[in-house]
Amino acid sequence: MSSEFSVKNKIIAVTGGGSGIGLCYVILARAQGAKKVIIADISLTKKAQEVIDADSDIVYQKCDVIKWNDLQALIDDCKTNFGDVPDVFVASAGVLEPSHSNFWHDPEPLEANRYFQVDININHPIKLTRLAIRALLGSNKSGVVVLLGSTAGYAKQYMAPLYCATKYAITGFAKSMGEAEKYQGVRVVAVCPGIVSTPQWTAGSAVQRFKLMGNIAISPENVAQTIQEAITQPSKYPGGAVIETLAVGTRVIPEWNFDPPNVEIPVEAIENGIKPILAATDAERGGRGP
Incomplete structure (x- = not known):
């Protein structure tokens, strides 16, 4: 590919585009001149519906x-x-x-x-990539697939081991x-944010956890911008790149021998996350405790 891949006049499909990071990228892609942007999601948030109502070139496909x-x-x-067929596929749906x-x-x-989580976090982006390659080859054109990974894809997380496993899969696949x-x-790349201020971190039982980690969180708009850079800068982000984006900056994770992110997770947040796990496993041993 050339040194630049413009999204102008391109068709972009975004799974999970009905909310969060995906919706932020939908909005950004249109602002950057994308011809059509497809929100592929199982449902729409109120904000996503408003975005569609305001722009006829942003369309919804139930998926x-x-x-x-x-x-x-x-x-x-x-x-x-x-x-x-779409020129760019962004697999942002995940749990x-x-x-x-x-x-x-x-x-x-x-x-x-x-595990449903495995279906949505692993099988969906991998299968979408294969279908995208087939479609782009059939149309005789180049394209980009961006997979939404996570720093959990090359770290350990006792509180969320299944999530980590799915994101490790995305890192290795990319x-x-x-x-x-x-x-x-x-060109297939992965964008790996750390903690992002989306409902997964700011709603329900995660409120306290987010409060403790809010100082190291980034906005979904920040991640959307990194996705845009990953798409449009092939010389900086070639195929196979794993792109970390955090409050402290963005870097490409090398294939081997990389240092962990320069971010310290608050001890209180870890303790709060472990409490319900210990409660669940204590119940399994009859509440006798360790």
Whole structure:
């Protein structure tokens, strides 16, 4: 690819674009001249609906990202409605140890035979990447796939081990896809924020945790800007790049031998996060304690 990849007059599809980081990038992409931006999400927030109502070139397609037919329909309907497949795919849909799918409280029954969190955080972005490559090859054009990772994808997190596992998968997958830029003309990169001030951190039981970690959080708009830079600057962010973005700055994580982020998590926040885990496991041993 050249030294720049402009989103101007491009079609961009954003899974999880109905809220949070995804919606922030939808807005930014249109501001940067994208021809059409598709919000692919299972539902819309009030803010997302307002954005769509105000701009006819931002469109909504209902998409359950764990259903591969829905991911393919995102591409097929784009070609039918706009005459081409998306040039850029942003896989921002994801969940952080939700109450219905997490490791420690383990709410999913044995007959589920799977963790929903794995489906949405791993299977969705990986399958979307494969479908995107096929679609772009079929249209004889280059493109970009951005996967929303996390610093949890190369760190440890006792409070959220399943989430960490899913983000480790994204880090490894993105690195492994580096040569797709050379062989298929599709640049696959991962953007890895730390703590972001989205509802996953600012609502419900996470309020206290966010209060303790708010000084190291960044806004979803900050992450959206990093996504934009990842898309438009191929010389700086080549295929396979894993791009960390934190309050202290942005860097590319090298393939080997990198230092941990220069961020210290408050001890109180860790203790608050561990308490419900210990409560759950204490109950499993009959409340006898360690």
